[in-house]
Amino acid sequence: MTDERGLPSLSTIRRLERAALPAGTVALARYLIGKTLVREHPKGRLCGRIVETEAYPPGDAAGHAFRGRTPRNRSLFLERGHAYVHIAYGIYTLLNVSSERSGLGGGVLLRALEPLDGVDVMECLRGTTRRRDLARGPGRLAAALGIDLSFDGLDLCAAGPLWLGTPARTVREIGVSVRIGITREAERPLRFYERGSSFVSGSRQLNP
């Protein structure tokens, strides 16, 4: 079933099973492009299509798991498919998906969504009506979905307030670039995005 734009109707989106998630941080970061993220918000269902991710694999000095497990980053060490939520620059909430087997430590940062459903609620949460800017950037993404630190550790493959869903329509070509806003291991090509999407963050140079 599709709507007038050729998108599968939102009612056909179902939760991703953990077994469907590829093992390994980099593979998961690529896999998540085009998948959906669904937020069961008190004001209604919010849904977006993931169009940009970054991989922070085990052993990566730029990753929060690099120095071992601590109270803050313990969710990165959960089996793949759990939420790791943290605060950046004291202001912004960022959402990651844990990406390795239990006890290892890696994550995929979700950096941008193409809003699909619940746009009016997202506009309210973000304080803007520019659809392109609702979830373009990791801080904006979490804000648009009403995600805070209480979501840390949540199983995104289970029924609940936040979960990963099957793709909405076909994914265009996937581009690769260096990651944004880091200093260590800055040259590694671990950022993935849907080429041609206007909902992707970053400079034009990073989105060839």
Add this chain to the structure above:
DNA sequence: AGTGCGATTGACT
């Protein structure tokens, strides 16, 4: 117990 530092954003020149 004090210090330093971000996986960012929006306002402004």
Add this chain to the structure above:
DNA sequence: GTCAATCGCACTA
């Protein structure tokens, strides 16, 4: 293009 806001927490002592 520049720049400051602001919080949790890891690190040092």
